[in-house]
Amino acid sequence: MDQIDRKICKLLQQSGRMSNAEIANAVGVPVSTANDRVRRLVANGTITGWHVHLAPDAVGADLCCFVMIDMAYQGEAEACAVLVGLDEVQELHHISGAHSYLMKLRLRNTKELQAFMSEKVKPLPAVQRTETIFSMDALKESSALRIAQDVGSK
Structure with missing residues (x-):
């Protein structure tokens, strides 16, 4: 490049x-x-797709939250496969530290979050514990990547 x-x-x-x-x-x-x-x-896979960015409030996804998930090793792969297939899940990261995963969600409101967690996340056998953090305001939200100057240089 x-x-x-x-x-x-x-x-x-x-x-x-x-x-x-x-x-x-x-x-x-x-x-x-x-x-x-x-x-x-x-x-060559550098550009992986073409996307439209929607205003969350215009599509009923006003609530942004992050969920720390602790998982047991047994059933972890199956739980991750379920979570990545859910439309409400914008991101799912395997992380280091005290928790196993960090999940970013966009939902309508806290009532929808409660239903999502109790019906889709917590019933997964590998899920042991969750901790939810609410975003009060997104000061910056971007999928744009910083492009290193030396990437692909010969």
């Missing part, structure tokens, strides 16, 4: 709807070159 590829990745993280002509103009290459580079970034 060279400097032009890094610029293209940064631009597409900011606006995935940019045309190849806009990308080409922004990075100073011909349109055909921009098109070829984007195709290559998709083919």
Whole structure:
């Protein structure tokens, strides 16, 4: 990955709807070159998809919370498979420290959270304990990645 590829990745993280002509103009290459580079970034797995970011309150997902989960080893893989398949789960991270997993949820309200936890999370045999932290306000929420300057350099 060279400097032009890094610029293209940064631009597409900011606006995935940019045309190849806009990308080409922004990075100073011909349109055909921009098109070829984007195709290559998709083919080599650098670009993994195209996404729309929705306003949580517009789709009934006002409540953002993080759940620390302690799991027993027995049944852990099965529990994780269930959790990653649930639409309410935005992220599930295997973490170090006192807890096994950190899960990010988006739900309508605390009543929906209570039902989700009691009907979908706590019945999983591997789940031993949970601790929920509520986000009062998201000052920054992004899926954009910082692109290291030396990544892919030769």
